[in-house]
Amino acid sequence: MSELPEGVTKGTTTVGLVFNDGVVLATERRATMGTMIASKRAKKVYQIADRIGMTTAGGVGDAQTLARLMQVECNLYQIRRGRDMTVGAAASLLSNVLNQNRYYPYYVQLLVGGFDTDGPSVYSVDAMGGASKEDDIVATGSGSPFAYGVLEDRYEEGLDEEAAVSLAKRALRAAIRRDSASGESMSIVIITKDKYEEMSEEVL
Numbered sequence: 657m658s659e660l661p662e663g664v665t666k667g668t669t670t671v672g673l674v675f676n677d678g679v680v681l682a683t684e685r686r687a688t689m690g691t692m693i694a695s696k697r698a699k700k701v702y703q704i705a706d707r708i709g710m711t712t713a714g715g716v717g718d719a720q721t722l723a724r725l726m727q728v729e730c731n732l733y734q735i736r737r738g739r740d741m742t743v744g745a746a747a748s749l750l751s752n753v754l755n756q757n758r759y760y761p762y763y764v765q766l767l768v769g770g771f772d773t774d775g776p777s778v779y780s781v782d783a784m785g786g787a788s789k790e791d792d793i794v795a796t797g798s799g800s801p802f803a804y805g806v807l808e809d810r811y812e813e814g815l816d817e818e819a820a821v822s823l824a825k826r827a828l829r830a831a832i833r834r835d836s837a838s839g840e841s842m843s844i845v846i847i848t849k850d851k852y853e854e855m856s857e858e859v860l
Contacts, residue, residue: 667837668713669799670700671827672767672778673811674792675820678848679769679776681709682824684799684832686839687716696840705730707852708746708770709845713797714783718762726750742772747779747787755785765796770847799831799838806830817846821855 671682687698701711702723710726712719729749733741741749747768754762761783769778780794781787793811795803806827815823824844831838844855 667799667835668700668797669803669828669831669835669838670711670713670765670767670796671803671807671824672711672769672780672790672794673807673815673820673824674769674776674778674790675815675817677776677817678771678820678846679709679778680817680820680824680844680846681711681767681769681778682828682842682844683711684828684838685841685843686837688837691836693839699843701843701845701854702727703845703852703854704746704768705734705770706740707772707847707849708741708743708768709847709852710746710750711767711769711796712764713766714764715762718764719766722750722753722762722764722766725753740772742774743768743770743777743779744772744774744789746770747781747789750781751785751787753785754781754783758784767794767796770852771849776847795827795831797831797838799828799835802831802834803827817848821846 667688683700687695704710704726730741766781793807846853
């Protein structure tokens with residue numbers, strides 16, 4: 657991806673991982689403008705369909721616009737076809753939107769994860785519209801190298817929900833300790849066949 661124009665800053669940590677019954681999407685909640693902490697309560701994970709979530713890293717305005725667009729498109733798909741959009745289809749749609757705007761790009765790095773008829777899955781989507789299905793773990797944002805250090809070391813196939821949530825929290829904590837653009841509290845979403853659950857801060 658090309659360099660961001662002057663005045664556009666970036667910094668975030670988001671994590672996605674697949675466990676035996678679903679997907680965990682996790683983010684921290686700090687938003688920065690250069691060296692200033694602009695918000696300590698930034699929303700970086702959005703529900704775009706009944707069993708699909710999307711995490712955002714990059715420009716806040718771009719991320720919010722894409723989240724609204726995806727929510728509308730997923731709802732329209734369900735109304736028109738009488739069934740929910742699959743995770744892969746949502747990632748493809750998002751990829752197409754981003755690719756069509758590649759000359760005036762959205763400054764984002766996104767994760768799309770959820771549960772559909774094929775089971776749990778998570779996709780990474782970049783600003784140019786490239787979409788990649790991740791088999792197990794993925795992280796984005798300025799804190800992702802630190803998160804990956806934990807995820808690569810600790811992830812195992814067949815994790816249960818509790819272990820997956822614990823690993824996501826551990827990865828975020830590692831990023832928060834070492835990346836100045838990541839911080840504050842966490843947002844963790846668990847998506848399975850039966851639920852889309854955002855964990856309360858009291859539990860975290």
